[in-house]
Amino acid sequence: MAQSRSNGSHYxxxxIGLGMLVLGIIMAVWNLVPGFGHGDKSPSSSGNSSKPESGSGGGMLKSKTFSVAYVLVGAGVLLLLVSICLNIRDKKKQRQNEDLGRIQHEASAEPQHQEDR
Structure with missing residues (x-):
């Protein structure tokens, strides 16, 4: 029962780590592709070139979005690494328990063979 709970938490x-990683990558790509961002409108297309603030505000929004994307990617990678490490630790612990059980079984089987002789 405890093994199924730990497997569920590993999954x-x-x-969650994979989702954060994918979301961060999508956010970064979304900002790199022209035409999708809010601040991607050029001042020359609006007809009024006296609004350079909207372009710089869009740049600030874009840099904040890139920061969030980097944090998401970093957290996703970190969670995936933690998940891999926990999985390796559990496999090692399971292998040690199996080895210990086999050694105990072999040790308990040896005295019975000596008593039979």
């Missing part, structure tokens, strides 16, 4: 951790 959840992996899914």
């Amino acid at each position: 959840a951790l992996t899914a």
Whole structure:
């Protein structure tokens, strides 16, 4: 029962990490592709070139969005690494428990063979 709970938490951790990673990549690509951002309108197309503030505000928004994208990518990678490390630790612990059980079984089987002789 405890093994299924830990597997469920590993899957959840992996899914959340992967989701954050994908969301961060999508946000970064969304800002790099022209025409999708809010601040991508050029001042010459609006007819009034006396609004350079809207372009700089869009640049500030774009840099904030890139910061959020970097944080999401970093957190996603970190969660995936934690999930991988926990999975390796559990596999090692499971292998040690199996080895210990096999050694105990072999040790308990040896005295029975000596008593039979």
